[in-house]
Amino acid sequence: MEQNLFESVKQNICTCATGPQLTPNLESLLKSPMKEIHVSLPVRMDDGTIRTFQGFRVQYNNARGPAKGGIRYHTDETIETIRGLAAIMTLKCALHELPLGGAKGGVVCNPKAMSKGELERLSRAYIQALDCSIGPDRDIPAPDVYTNEQTMGWMIDEYIRQTGCVHFGAITGKPLSLGGSEGRHDSTARGGWYCIREAAKETGIGMEMKETSYSPESKAETGEAAPSVAIQGFGNVGYNAALIGKEFAGCRIVAVSDSSGGIYSDEGLDVAGVMKHKKETGSVRYFPGTEDITNSQLFELDVDVLIPAALENAITEKNADEVRAKILAEFANGPTSPAAEEIMNKRGIHIIPDLLCNGGGVIVSYFEMVQNMNMDHWAEDYIYRRLDEKMTRAYHKVLEFSKKNSITMRKAAYTIALEEVVDAMKARGWV
Template sequence: MSDGNNHSNPFKIAQKQIQDCADILKLSRSTSDVLLHPMREFHVNFPVRMDDGTTKVFQGFRVQYNDAKGPTKGGIRFHPEETIDTVRALGAWMTWKCALLDLPLGGGKGGVICNPKELSNFELERISRGYIKAIGPFIGPDKDIPAPDVYTNPQIMAWMVDEYSSIVGKNQFGVITGKPLPLGGSPGRGDATARGGMYTLREAAKKVGLDLSKATVAIQGYGNAGCYAASLAESMFGSKIVAVCDSKGAVCCTNGICVPDVNAHKDKTSSVVACKGTEAMTNDELLALDVDVLVLAALESTITERNVDKVRAKIIVELANGPTTPEADEVLYKKGIHVIPDFLCNAGGVTVSYFEMVQNACMYYWEEKEIHEKLDRKMTRAYHEVFDTSEKYKINMRKAAYAVAVSRVVEAMKLRGWV
């Protein structure tokens, strides 16, 4: 999550992807200039009383990247290495993600520099409330709607929505999505990111002629999305999970990992490392495994020029944001590896968040089966729009996803008279 050179700076990567798309669509310089920069961003510093009685100042960000198609939407990260450029990049990707799924939303993102692993629940609550108090004037159900992201969860969203409701003097559940069900959360939100990715994997497998019931799967990153991806790949397709990893290391089993055992081990030890019935390997070795499907569910810049030549999977499922650099993208495309790009693959989360917004506004809630059906239709349609565009322009899937999404944002901008 570095602010360093262009190869590791996520916003520089996002800008390069936008510029490449602008060239494909032959956009004017003024139009591409609007797309290359966030429309507004907020930097906040807020004091928090810690459990030991001291007061610590935390730094947070909120970027509202582009709202041409509607209120901005995007998660909030708690991470010790959070940077404004990471938040800018994620806000840009959220803009294209919402447009790609044809949601009436723009893109945003937020973050707080902190390490949740070193904080008590009481400290987490005070940080959550402090952040919302700081950015409260700039968000709202018709302005900017946050959601969970890395190291944030439904409980943190509950504290945030309560704080915002206190600020405005009324219950305002629609200001946040990814909430617990009793506070207006949506059924199906918990596994939405992974489930949406599995719907696109199903369609991709048809295109490349892969039988998912016989497929081997490796999962890089075993947090919320990676854990659900493992369970869903088994239950939906009968695929065999042969390797998983987290920040502490990787484990493998050629005969197939028992997903419930790994989940129980991770719950108990906070890591997949040393799970019974598995062998240890490095994270780099996992990326180079000869598997049918490689799921990337960790952080940015996982596959780069440094390791792309070692990747042997037939399909890459990008549940993480920005896991592949532009340089690596070109190599994967030439190798014939089918990449389901991040802001298509992981759009299930924001799509069900949108469903949550609709349900909050109507005060009428759908059953989980109906959520799954609506999500399936949205993800399947988006996948085929991207695939068809890829074939039309003879470009990789990421560039095709950009072409579809950016053209929709540009159309909205033109209709509003911005460009």
């Protein structure tokens, strides 16, 4: 049985080869969230009945600044997963040099089976239940799995109603009309592709990333075969990963999948067409001109880049031997179990760990906070340029540390991040 995400994170913390010495007090602090909130949310449904939903918010550590992290709506949400995600966010912010701590939230529900009105009432109930625990100087929520800018619009409105404080920086990932940031919708995927671009140089894959779209003939003109990419998950992150990979990196997106299965075409997929098909049918499956495959078969494809962009523990010791990609780019949080990673490292697969690879979302969320605080609005190209700089610098920092100490990319990322968090804890007198 695979260990839960929080256990995996704690294992990674404790196996940092060159990190700070974990004294009993320090280890205790790092293995326990600073604050947990469990709430029951009574919500009136469209048929007039009242249903009660369970919700969580975990503020893992705020040594470096106010906590920051998304909110998920999912049927299988657990407090253990939320703890793990909050810990990852803490270390992610530290790795990317953001003055923030880490948090995560979730509600156990099936958003696909709820109306827009029910989702709005649930979202407002969640903010009401958190009371004074969130705010721009305490804990700043953002969208995550099955939440979006509309969800954040409802939440910021409820926050303003409850506090009387018109401070749009209390929540990020908002609509542009409510102080949202340009570039936020695809920031996780775009940041990940900046890392893949650098990893392609390291692994010898011919790839570049342009600020303007590739023409269909661009690869053919050089005689090079376009790098092949498979993406597990076709929500916001997965779709944008496919679109950016095709339009700006000139790759062939040969396979994508969602919870019901996947599709494959060696010639490359019409990404926008697949999304239109998914919206019309509820799934990517049976898209014309493609071969239906399972999620398991997607992981087994002989591709240059494999992108898990869905939920945690997608790659375990049961299927790690079947992964044939040259680069594994973790656009999702915790998609690879420790046992699976050990198998793939021995096989020479270049793994870009989640702490590093999917930092684009929180980086642009931070940009959104800064813009809100300064009552400013930045241009999209300026945001993309700053995101590129931060992601590229972080990638090479982790890569160089990995090589210097003969450790994996994940251990390097965890060690760098952990040292930043521990330094802040020591400076504040916690240890």
